[in-house]
Amino acid sequence: SQTIHQWPATLVQPVGSPLSLECTVEGTSNPNLYWYRQAAGRGLQLLFYSVGIGQISSEVPQNLSASRPQDRQFILSSKKLLLSDSGFYLCAWSVERGRFFGPGTRLTVL
Amino acid sequence: RKEVEQDPGPFNVPEGATVAFNCTYSNSASQSFFWYRQDCRKEPKLLMSVYSSGNEDGRFTAQLNRASQYISLLIRDSKLSDSATYLCVVSGGGADGLTFGKGTHLIIQP
Numbered sequence: 001s002q003t004i005h006q007w008p009a010t011l012v013q014p015v016g017s018p019l020s021l022e023c024t025v026e027g028t029s030n031p032n033l034y035w036y037r038q039a040a041g042r043g044l045q046l047l048f049y050s051v052g053i054g055q056i057s058s059e060v061p062q063n064l065s066a067s068r069p070q071d072r073q074f075i076l077s078s079k080k081l082l083l084s085d086s087g088f089y090l091c092a093w094s095v096e097r098g099r100f101f102g103p104g105t106r107l108t109v110l
Numbered sequence: 111r112k113e114v115e116q117d118p119g120p121f122n123v124p125e126g127a128t129v130a131f132n133c134t135y136s137n138s139a140s141q142s143f144f145w146y147r148q149d150c151r152k153e154p155k156l157l158m159s160v161y162s163s164g165n166e167d168g169r170f171t172a173q174l175n176r177a178s179q180y181i182s183l184l185i186r187d188s189k190l191s192d193s194a195t196y197l198c199v200v201s202g203g204g205a206d207g208l209t210f211g212k213g214t215h216l217i218i219q220p
Contacts, residue, residue, distance in 0.1 A: 098199060
């Protein structure tokens with residue numbers, strides 16, 4: 001069966017610090033992978049998606065970046081966090097109908 | 111007009127009652143429709159797809175009205191465990207081919 005892992009589950013970081021969130025999937029090959037952010041009181045916002053190793057499409061120009069070094073690994077990074085980066089970060093992959101989400105990382109930037 | 115609109119609620123419903131909520135969408139070319147359930151501080155999980163003829167899964171019934179461009183979710187004999195936020199998801203729009211509503215918050219009261 002397919003599973004998706006994210007870590008850490010929660011994170012508290014100071015403004016200006018770097019960020020690295022990791023997502024790995026199991027039980028599938030060459031998946032389309034996605035990073036979403038859900039801020040308080042707002043809907044899911046697509047940040048990045050990837051159709052393969054090294055292929056990243058960015059939907060929101062900001063201080064975040066993404067990389068896909070391996071087929072089943074997707075990383076979200078920042079060199080300097082902003083207060084507005086706080087939120088619930090969700091990794092997802094495509095299923096035939098819809099999306100399957102990982103457990104998410106709750107990021108608080110202070 | 112927003113692409114996918116939902117009444118944010120909260121809907122406060124007594125246990126055992128029937129509750130229904132709608133979601134309207136603006137893209138007439140949309141072909142796929144879903145309801146997701148999101149528990150507090152958890153990731154969204156697929157509840158059910160919505161088919162043109164309507165479909166039922168236990169106490170849950172989903173319907174699609176293409177003419178009026180809305181989908182609905184009906185929950186019969188509601189349980190305390192049904193308390194959650196219900197996200198409407200529609201294909202089309204967005205770089206990843208999906209548009210998420212902001213969700214309807216449902217609270218089942220004993």
